[in-house]
Amino acid sequence: MMSYKEMTKEELQEIRKEVAAKYDELKAKGLKLDMSRGKPNTEQLDISMGMIDTLTDYNLVGEQGVDCRNYGVLDGIIEAKRLLSAMIECPVDNIIIYGNSSLNVMYDTVARSMTHGVMGSTPWAKLDKVKFLCPVPGYDRHFAITEFFGIEMINIPMTEDGPDMDMVEDLVSKDEAIKGIWCVPKYSNPMGITYSDETVRRFANLKPAAEDFRIYWDNAYCIHHLYEDHQDHILEILEECEKAGNPDMVFKFCSTSKVTFPGSGIAAISASKANLDFIKKQMSVQTIGHDKLNQLRHARFFGDFNGMLEHMKKHADIIRPKFEAVLEMLDKELGDLGIAKWTKPNGGYFIGFDTMDGCAKKVVAMCKEAGVVMTPAGATYPYGKDPHDSNIRIAPTFPSTEELKQACEIFVTCVKLVSLDKILETK
Amino acid sequence: MMSYKEMTKEELQEIRKEVAAKYDELKAKGLKLDMSRGKPNTEQLDISMGMIDTLTDYNLVGEQGVDCRNYGVLDGIIEAKRLLSAMIECPVDNIIIYGNSSLNVMYDTVARSMTHGVMGSTPWAKLDKVKFLCPVPGYDRHFAITEFFGIEMINIPMTEDGPDMDMVEDLVSKDEAIKGIWCVPKYSNPMGITYSDETVRRFANLKPAAEDFRIYWDNAYCIHHLYEDHQDHILEILEECEKAGNPDMVFKFCSTSKVTFPGSGIAAISASKANLDFIKKQMSVQTIGHDKLNQLRHARFFGDFNGMLEHMKKHADIIRPKFEAVLEMLDKELGDLGIAKWTKPNGGYFIGFDTMDGCAKKVVAMCKEAGVVMTPAGATYPYGKDPHDSNIRIAPTFPSTEELKQACEIFVTCVKLVSLDKILETK
Structure with missing residues (x-):
């Protein structure tokens, strides 16, 4: 893949057509997906079910x-x-x-x-x-x-x-x-x-x-x-x-x-x-x-605390593949295009994503139109005002890996489309 | 029993001697009792133990x-x-x-x-x-x-x-x-x-x-x-x-x-x-x-709410005898003396007790000296200031009935002694 910014106007317009068609196709599927919620998934909750029984020896x-x-x-x-x-x-x-x-x-x-x-x-x-x-x-x-x-x-x-x-x-x-x-x-x-x-x-x-x-x-x-x-x-x-x-x-x-x-x-x-x-x-x-x-x-x-650390490994095993699925998709689809940056964290609940300046709101709006809820653009800034309108928070933990892949496909398509429009404005 | 206020100075002094001797005798027992805490007793807690198992069908x-x-x-x-x-x-x-x-x-x-x-x-x-x-x-x-x-x-x-x-x-x-x-x-x-x-x-x-x-x-x-x-x-x-x-x-x-x-x-x-x-x-x-x-x-x-009401009957059965033990003792020991008033509530956690004006602090202090903790006098008023220095809160729920009887014996003795001194001041 080549960086968008190195392409000619004609090349970009050609790609835009393809990406727009892809977007319409994805939108037509009428999916309902959510990458906005920093909350554990059901499988994660299940590993703590022992908590429900913990006190049943009645020794309180x-x-x-x-x-x-x-x-x-x-x-x-x-x-x-x-x-x-x-x-x-x-x-x-x-x-x-x-x-x-x-x-x-x-x-x-x-x-x-x-x-x-x-x-x-x-x-x-x-x-x-x-x-x-x-x-x-x-x-x-x-x-x-x-x-x-x-x-x-x-x-x-x-x-x-x-x-x-x-x-x-x-x-x-x-x-x-x-x-x-x-x-x-x-x-x-x-x-x-x-x-x-x-x-x-x-x-x-x-x-x-x-x-x-x-x-x-x-x-x-x-x-x-x-x-x-x-x-x-x-x-x-x-x-x-x-x-x-x-x-x-x-x-x-x-x-x-x-x-x-x-x-x-x-x-x-x-x-x-x-x-x-x-x-x-x-x-x-x-x-x-x-x-x-x-x-x-x-x-x-x-x-004791060691028990807690062991427990955290189980969480990691469940959510690591989700993070990796998102990162793989971002790398594959956006890796060389020069239109976005994102983090590869060693822990936590989020991937931080930055579009080109002035694109985040549009990306989130287009995602929503195609059935993918993202954290509102700007939410990661005081007063909801991102001065660059570029930051988007990706929360991979809650959806299934399959849902995540579908949501990411829509997300990267939106990022491409909005970025293409932005670049074309100045060509 | 005759009201203290109707007695002569000599009669009061005689009674005071007896009460003071009683106080010394009770104090010498070195008891540690508490009628200050508006908290449920262990038996009451036991009736809710089903709460510990309630969710163990894992349907959450x-x-x-x-x-x-x-x-x-x-x-x-x-x-x-x-x-x-x-x-x-x-x-x-x-x-x-x-x-x-x-x-x-x-x-x-x-x-x-x-x-x-x-x-x-x-x-x-x-x-x-x-x-x-x-x-x-x-x-x-x-x-x-x-x-x-x-x-x-x-x-x-x-x-x-x-x-x-x-x-x-x-x-x-x-x-x-x-x-x-x-x-x-x-x-x-x-x-x-x-x-x-x-x-x-x-x-x-x-x-x-x-x-x-x-x-x-x-x-x-x-x-x-x-x-x-x-x-x-x-x-x-x-x-x-x-x-x-x-x-x-x-x-x-x-x-x-x-x-x-x-x-x-x-x-x-x-x-x-x-x-x-x-x-x-x-x-x-x-x-x-x-x-x-x-x-x-x-x-x-x-x-449902009926289940809760049934549950409350069990609480009542446990604490009613405690209230009654206290009330019986108050009636028997202080009933006709004209030195105190108290309430006979149909529910709740407390019996409200009023000494003669200016006696509550002394009563609580004497109780403490003899091993019985009462709610501090004044605590039932803003800023801890009871303008009459008369109100004492009795909390019968936590101690055992046996402990309550012992504590009440000390309490009524203190009430008598402090009241006698108060009345004698003006004779």
Whole structure:
């Protein structure tokens, strides 16, 4: 295949006819496919079915003598703390176990800062302006939280090593209104990028103007590898922050949503003791405690962290072929055309795809017309505004491999067609 | 027995000697007892053990085809909505199912009002002053929420029919800063009072100065009867509000914490469609959804609302003897002395006890010295300040009946001793 950009107008017009015919043919099939949802498939859910039976020996008393059926234990039973602190890589004393959703923990963290500040700082609701840095493309639900609270979001471009740290350092040190940055440090959503050691160290060594600046470190895919032999690793940020003299600068989040059952998992926050003490003051007003039976269920199901890692291999075996099917199709159909770029992540839930500037919305719209739902173009940017209109998030986990191949065929056809039109505009 | 107040100084001094000797004797036993905790006992938890097995047929697809293991369904599966709407008495369309804690739902409701107002009103954080009416004695965790958000709390005395409605009507109609009132309308915490029909109707017909005034109707004990033949009933407030032309004026809360497992139950809010639509906007930012497996577990365990009512009879059979043991002891030991009053509730979790003015703190302190933990005096009032220093909450459910009898013996002895000293002061 030859790059479109090297072709003559006539060659391009010829190809456009073929591609348009292909599109019409595919559209005529009237398919209903979906590559938008970052959710586990049924086969993945099935490997956790042992969770349903885990407590049927009726022994519901935890190691520390807690009857997990009754009230009590605000911050989580020791078994759950041990499991999730291993997962999120922190001392067992530096974690609070929450309910079923890390998103909810992040929401609560921002909400609390609005009304009560951070470790004694002025409540953000009393400030004229609060800003967050948002590495882009990023996770739409992060941006939805900050938008909901009227927090101004500033785009930070992602590099292959993580966010543009020159820009982060510069902005954070100058502007006291900047109170946080959203990070998915490992197998990022949607690009699958893992932050380099240097990036993590530069984060830990930030010199923020705001005392209540925090790094919102959403380690959603910390153990979500696709390969046994190609796994990404990140430096542990809590420890790096401590080394750098910034022990209170980070909140780490994780959950088992994509380990066991989404919606029926357990979530956690990890931070310095000073941060956790402040959080617990609020938490003790908010709730008597989270679902300890579900905490016990998780701890007993996995036995220990090794059990969890073994479990993750089963997930990898199920979703790896799906990622590979998509990547193969992209390589084969778009590899040399010079009209798109995409990532080949070692883990996580997404493939990040970039069209030529100004093409993403049209591609997604054409896909929809032909029966393929993609994540809306722009969703990976604050306010839904991708300044290049180029980023599209591909979510390969939920559909069957067969469906994925059909969906990809339509997707690449749309990419070709929209790109051809774009190139022809200037010829 | 004769009323203390009718006795001479000498008679009282004689009795005081006897009571003090009794106290020393009881104290010497070195008991460790607790009548402070409104939590179910082990036997109560045991009747819900079927919950542990409920899903072991591995059929985890809900009626409407939802795979309850995966993401999705923000406001609860239909099975859970049907069950809890029957429990809280509302149409199935007027409910949202939450996570494990109605306290958390109430917290979220106030927190959202702080940052985003109520159905479009000015966020309370932007107002100079926000006030809540607090029927007293009441539930300390309600007051903790409003105190946490800096909301000024105004005491409203409770009568046998519910809050003093003359005062409520007057204050609410005059003061735009009053945004809510905390209510436990049935078997109230701690007095076990149930609001009369007239009280409910007067609530529904309030003419609040603030458009964002809401009644926070925590129907925590809606089906928590102690007797089959003496059950309290309340008018359904949502419907009454609608009739009165105030359809949006109430938020109802409930949970299964004291039906199945505290901490592993499901909670709900019920309100008008306009209120729920506003809430869902926030909720969709806060979470992807709550634990649907636990919703399914509850629905399947009970089958239907009748199953839940049958289940509640088992709870009643377990805790009724405990209430009766306490009441018998109070009657026998304090019945005619004229130094205390207490309630005989038909349901709920508490017996409300009033000492003579200025005695509650001393009684609780003396109990503690003799090994009996009571809810701290004052806890049933905003800011922990009981203006009469008279109210003590007795929680009979958790200890064994034998422990309760021992604890009560100490309690009544302390009440006598403190009262005697009080009366002797003025003789």
